[in-house]
Amino acid sequence: MSTEKILRAKIFSSEKPAEEQFSRFEKFIKKHYGDSAVLEWVYDETLEDGFRLEAGDDVYDWSREGRLRQLSEVLSSVDTEDSERVIPMLKDAVGKWTPKALPEEIGTVLTVGDGVATVRGLSKCEYGEILLFSGGVRGMVQSIQEGVIGCMLFDDDGEVSSGSKVRRTKMSAGVPVGEGFIGRVTDALGVPIDGKGEIEPSDHRPIESPAPPIAARQPVNKPLKTGLLAIDAMFPIGRGQRELIIGDRQTGKTAIAVDAILNQKGEDVICIYVAIGQKASSVRRLVKVLEDEGAMSYTTVILASASDSAPMQYIAPYVGCTMGEYFMKQGKDVLIIYDDLSKHAVAYRSLSLVLGRSPGREAYPGDVFYLHSRLLERSAHLSAEKGGGSMTALPVVETLAGNVSAYIPTNIISITDGQIFLDTSLFRSGQRPAVNVGLSVSRVGGDAMTPCLKSAAGSLRLELAQYREMKVFTQFSNYVDEEIQKNLRFGEVLMSILKQEQYRPYAEWEQAVILTAAISHSLDSLPEEHFEETLRAMCRGFEMSRPDVIERIKTGAKMSDEDKEAIEAYAKAGEYVERV
Numbered sequence: 001m002s003t004e005k006i007l008r009a010k011i012f013s014s015e016k017p018a019e020e021q022f023s024r025f026e027k028f029i030k031k032h033y034g035d036s037a038v039l040e041w042v043y044d045e046t047l048e049d050g051f052r053l054e055a056g057d058d059v060y061d062w063s064r065e066g067r068l069r070q071l072s073e074v075l076s077s078v079d080t081e082d083s084e085r086v087i088p089m090l091k092d093a094v095g096k097w098t099p100k101a102l103p104e105e106i107g108t109v110l111t112v113g114d115g116v117a118t119v120r121g122l123s124k125c126e127y128g129e130i131l132l133f134s135g136g137v138r139g140m141v142q143s144i145q146e147g148v149i150g151c152m153l154f155d156d157d158g159e160v161s162s163g164s165k166v167r168r169t170k171m172s173a174g175v176p177v178g179e180g181f182i183g184r185v186t187d188a189l190g191v192p193i194d195g196k197g198e199i200e201p202s203d204h205r206p207i208e209s210p211a212p213p214i215a216a217r218q219p220v221n222k223p224l225k226t227g228l229l230a231i232d233a234m235f236p237i238g239r240g241q242r243e244l245i246i247g248d249r250q251t252g253k254t255a256i257a258v259d260a261i262l263n264q265k266g267e268d269v270i271c272i273y274v275a276i277g278q279k280a281s282s283v284r285r286l287v288k289v290l291e292d293e294g295a296m297s298y299t300t301v302i303l304a305s306a307s308d309s310a311p312m313q314y315i316a317p318y319v320g321c322t323m324g325e326y327f328m329k330q331g332k333d334v335l336i337i338y339d340d341l342s343k344h345a346v347a348y349r350s351l352s353l354v355l356g357r358s359p360g361r362e363a364y365p366g367d368v369f370y371l372h373s374r375l376l377e378r379s380a381h382l383s384a385e386k387g388g389g390s391m392t393a394l395p396v397v398e399t400l401a402g403n404v405s406a407y408i409p410t411n412i413i414s415i416t417d418g419q420i421f422l423d424t425s426l427f428r429s430g431q432r433p434a435v436n437v438g439l440s441v442s443r444v445g446g447d448a449m450t451p452c453l454k455s456a457a458g459s460l461r462l463e464l465a466q467y468r469e470m471k472v473f474t475q476f477s478n479y480v481d482e483e484i485q486k487n488l489r490f491g492e493v494l495m496s497i498l499k500q501e502q503y504r505p506y507a508e509w510e511q512a513v514i515l516t517a518a519i520s521h522s523l524d525s526l527p528e529e530h531f532e533e534t535l536r537a538m539c540r541g542f543e544m545s546r547p548d549v550i551e552r553i554k555t556g557a558k559m560s561d562e563d564k565e566a567i568e569a570y571a572k573a574g575e576y577v578e579r580v
Contacts, residue, residue, distance in 0.1 A: 006036050006037070006038060007029075007033050007037040008037075008038050009029045009033070009037055009039045009040075009053065009054060009056075010039070010041075010042050010053070010054050011039060011040075011051055011052070011054075012042050012043075012047055012053075012054070013041070013043075013044060013047050013051040013052075014043070014044060014045050014046070014047050016041055017041060017051075025039055025053065029055060032055070037055070047063050049063065049064045050062045051063065054106070057105045057106065057107065057121045057122055057123050059105070059106040105121070105122050105123075105125065105167070105168040106121065106122075106165050107119040107121035107122035107131075107149065107165070107166040107167075107168075108121055108163060108164070108166065109133070109160060109161065109162055109165075110148065110162060112153075112157050112161065112162065113157070113354075114310070114350070114354050115152055115153050115310050115351070115354075116142075116150065116151070116152055116311075116351060116354045116355060117133070117139060117160055117166075118148055118149065118150055119148070119149040119166050120147060120148060120149075121149075121166075122149050122166065122168060123147075124168075125141055125149060125168050126141065126172075127141055127142070127144060128141060128172050128173060129141045129168065129169065129171065129172060129173075130169045130171050130172065130173050131149075131151055131166050131167065131168060132166070132167045132168075132169055133153070133159070133160045133164065133165075134159060134160060134164040134165060135159030136159070137155040137157065137159050138154045138155055139151040139152060139153045140152055140154070140311070142355060143355045150355040150356070152311035152351055153309070153311060154188075154309075154312065154315070172206045172207075172208065173206065173315070174204050174205055174206045174207060174322075175189065175190045175204070175205065175319045176190050176199070176201030176204050177190075177201060177202065177204070177205050177322060177323050177326035178200070178201045178203060178326065179202060180199040180200050180201065180202070181199055181201075182270065182297070182298060183296050183297055183298075183299065183300070184196065184300060184301075185283075185301045185302075186300070186302055186303070187302070187303060187304070187308075187312070188302060188303070188304040188312040188313070188316035188319055189319065190302075190323070193303065194287075202326075203326060205322050205326060206322070207315065207318040208318065208374075209322070209378070211374070211377040211378045211380070212378070212386070215383075216380075216383055216386050217240075217380045217382060218381050218382065218383045218384065218388075219381070219447070220238035220241050220390075220417075220444050221238060221447045221448060222239045222240075222381070222390070222448070223236055223237070223238060223239070223449060223450060224237045224238060224241070224260075224264075224448070225263055225267070225508060226256070226259060226260040226263055226505070227259055227260070227262065227263030227507070228259055228260075228263075228433055228500055228506075229497060229498055229511050229514065229515075230435040230437075230500070231256070231433075231435065232449075232453065232506075232508070232511055233453065233456075233457040233511060233515055234435075234437060234442075234457065234461050235418065235420055235435075235440050235441065235442040236445065236446070236448040236449045237442065237444070238392070238444045238447065238448030239333050239381055239390040239392050239448075240380050240381025240391065240392060241392055241393075241417045241418075241442075241444050241448065242376050242379050242392075242415065242416040243392075243394055243416060243417060243418050243419065243420060243442060244396075244397060244412055244413060244416040244418065244419035245257065245394055245395070245396045245397070245419070245420050245422070246396075246397045246398075246404065246409060246412075246413075246420070246421055247398070247399060247402075247421060247422030247423070247424070247434070248398065248400070248401065248402060248422070248424045249398055251424055251427045251434055252422055252427060252432055252433050252434055253339070253340070253422060254286070254339055254396065255432075255433065255502050256394075256420065256422075256433055257273070257394055257396065258289065258290070258502075258503070259503065259505055260335065260337070261273065261290065261337070262290075262295050262503060262505055263505040264298065264335060265293075265294060265295060267333075268332075269298070270298055270299075270327050270332055270333070271298055271299040271300070271334075271335045271336075271337075272300045272301075272302065272320050272335070272336040272337070273286070273299060273301045273302070273336075273337045273339065274302045274304075274317050274319075274320035274336065274337065274338050274339065275303045275305070275316075276304050276316050276317060276339065276340060276341070276343045276344045277304065277313050277344070278306060278339065278343075279305065280303065280306075280307065283303050283305065286301075289503065293503065300320075300323060302316055302319060302320045302323075303316075304316035306343075310350045311347075311351065313343065313344060314344065314351060316344075317338045320336055320338070321336065321375055321379075321391075324391045325378060325391065327389065328380075328382065328387075328389035328391040329382070330387065330389060331382075331387035331388050332389050333389065333390045333392075334389070334390065334391040334392065335391075335392050335394070336379070336392070336393050336394070337393075337395075337396065338375075338393065338394070338395045338396060340396035340397055341372055341395050341396065341397055341408070341412060342396075342397050342398040343398075344371075344372075345368055345371065345408045348365070348371055349364050349368070352364075352365040361407050362406075362407045364407060364408075368411065369411045369415075372395075372412055372415060376395060376412075376416060377415070379391045393416075395412060395416065397412055402423070404421070417442070417443045417444055418440075418441045418442040418443045419439075419440060419441060420435055420440050421435070421436045421439040421440045422436065423435075423439075430499070431495060431498070432499060432502075433498075435498070437461060437464050437465070438465070438468065450508065450556035451557055451558035452508070452512050452555075452556050452557060452558060452559055453508060453511060453556075454558075455558045455559045456512040456513075456515040456516045456559060457515050457519075458519050459519065460494065460515065463491065463494055463519070464491065464494055467487070467488070467490070467491025467492075467494065468491075470484065470487060470488060470491065471488065471491065486524075489524055493518055493523050493524055493526070494518055494519075496528070496531045497514055497518045497523070497531075499532060500532065501532060508553075508554075508556075509539075509550055509553040510536075510539045512553050512559065513538070513539050513542055513553070513567055514535050516559065516564050516567045516568065517538065517567055517568060517570075517571035520564070520567075520568045520571075522567075522568045522571035523535075523571060525574070526574070526577065527577070534576070534577055537576040537577070538576045540576075541575065541576040542567065542576075546566055546570070549563045549566050549567070
C-alpha cells in the first residue's frame with residue numbers, strides 16, 4: 001500500500017477556467033509537485049481579475065493585488081537619490097517590467113498574543129527570518145517546530161488576528177546604520193524618537209553576525225579611560241574589552257556608565273548607550289545630562305523602555321551592537337553600554353515561555369547563555385589588517401542582595417573579561433562610586449594602563465587590602481596603638497581619594513598626581529571636609545606651579561623619581577588647602 005502524501009492544490013478565481021486552461025494548470029502542478037498532485041477549482045468572488053494558485057505552502061498570485069505588489073517591489077528598488085533622473089528611471093523600470101507568476105510562501109496565523117504569533121505553514125522559512133503579517137506588521141522567526149512556526153512581533157499585534165495571512169520575505173532581520181545616528185535617540189529598531197526628523201542611513205546590516213575570529217583580532221592594550229580613579233587605577237579597561245558592571249539596584253551602575261561616556265570627549269570614541277527595560281523618564285534625564293555636558297555629539301541612545309514589548313527589549317542590544325560594528329569595521333573606536341542585561345534575559349524568558357520552550361534553571365530556557373555570549377563576543381580590537389577598530393562593551397547586570405552566584409550574573413561573569421562589583425554597604429556609607437576592591441577584577445590588567453598611571457598607582461590595591469583586614473581586626477578592639485592608628489588613617493585617605501562626584505571625571509594626569517601624593521603619605525594630614533575639592537585644588541595649583549612636570553605626565557611615559565618628588569613636596573606643603 002502506497003504511503004505517498006498527496007498534495008491537493010487549489011486554484012481560486014471568480015470564473016471557472018476553461019478545460020484547456022485547467023489542463024495547463026494540472027500539467028504545471030504535476031511537473032513541480034509530482035504526478036500524484038491533485039488540482040481543484042475554488043470560486044472566489046474577490047478575484048475579479050486574475051487567479052491565485054495555492055500548492056502546499058507555495059502561492060502563485062496572479063491577481064490584480066499580486067501584480068501590483070510585484071510592481072511596487074520593482075519601483076522600490078529604483079535608486080531615487082539622483083533627483084534629476086528619478087522619473088526617467090521609474091519609466092524605464094515600468095517599461096521593462098513583466099508580471100510573473102512566481103511562487104510565494106504564505107502561512108496562516110493560528111494564535112497571537114503577548115507579542116508572539118504562531119503560524120501554520122511556511123515550512124521552508126529559516127530561523128531569524130523576517131515575516132510580513134497583515135497591516136504591515138513585521139515579525140521574526142524564533143521557533144521552528146513541525147508544522148508550526150513561532151514568531152515574535154515588532155509592531156502592534158492589534159492588526160494581526162487568527163486566520164490572517166503571513167508572507168515570507170526571505171530576508172534576515174537587519175537595521176539601518178551610519179553616521180546619521182550619532183547624536184540621536186532611536187527605538188529598538190533604529191527609528192528616531194527624539195523629534196529631530198528622519199535619519200539618512202549609510203548602510204543596512206543584519207543584526208545577527210558572527211564574532212570576529214581570533215586571527216582578525218589583536219591584543220587589548222590601549223586604555224579606554226573612564227575618568228573614575230577607582231577604576232582606571234585598579235581595574236583598567238582596554239579598548240576591545242568586555243567589562244561587567246554588576247551590583248544591586250540603586251548602587252550607581254548607570255552612573256559609572258554615564259561617567260565613562262562623558263570622559264570620551266575629545267578621545268575620538270563613538271559611544272552607544274542601549275537602555276533595556278528602563279523607564280522612559282529616566283532615559284530622558286540621562287539624555288539631558290549628555291546634552292548639557294556636550295556628550296551627545298558623539299553618542300547614540302537606543303531605548304527599549306519598560307513599556308515596550310518583550311520582542312523590542314530582546315532585539316535592542318543586538319541593534320546597538322550592529323551599529324557599533326559598523327563604526328568598528330571602519331577603523332574607529334566604539335564604547336557600547338548594555339543597561340541592563342538582567343532585564344534583557346527576563347524579556348527573552350518571557351518570549352521563550354510564550355513560545356512553549358522548556359524552562360530550565362530559574363525558568364530561563366537552556367540557550368540563555370548563548371543569548372549573551374553571541375552578543376558580547378562581537379566586541380573586539382580588530383587587527384591592523386582589518387582596520388584596527390575596536391568595540392568595548394560595558395554590560396550592566398543587576399543582582400539581588402549581592403548574590404553574584406545567581407544564574408544570569410554567573411553566565412555573564414564567565415563571558416566577560418572582568419567585573420566591577422558595586423557594594424550596597426559601601427554606597428550607603430557614602431563611598432561613591434561604591435567599587436568593592438576585593439571582588440572587582442580586570443583580566444586585562446596593567447596591559448591597558450599607560451606607564452605613567454601604572455607607576456603612580458603602585459601598591460594601591462595591596463595597601464587597600466591591608467587596610468580592610470586591619471579594620472576588621474580592630475573594630476572590636478578596646479585599644480589601638482599609635483602605629484595602627486596611623487595605618488588606619490592612611491587607609492581612610494586612600495578610600496577618600498577614590499570618592500568622586502558624579503559627572504566630574506578626572507583627567508589621567510590628575511589621577512597620576514593624586515595617586516602619587518596619596519601613596520607617599522603626603523595627604524595624611526589633610527582635613528576630611530571637602531576632601532575631593534581639596535584634591536582638585538591641589539591639581540590646579542600644581543599645574544600652575546610646575547607645568548613642565550604636567551607636560552611630561554601627559555605624554556604617558558613612566559614618571560621619574562624627580563617628578564614624583566616634586567608632587568610629594570607640593571602636596572605636603574599644603575598651600576592649596578587655603579583655596580578650598
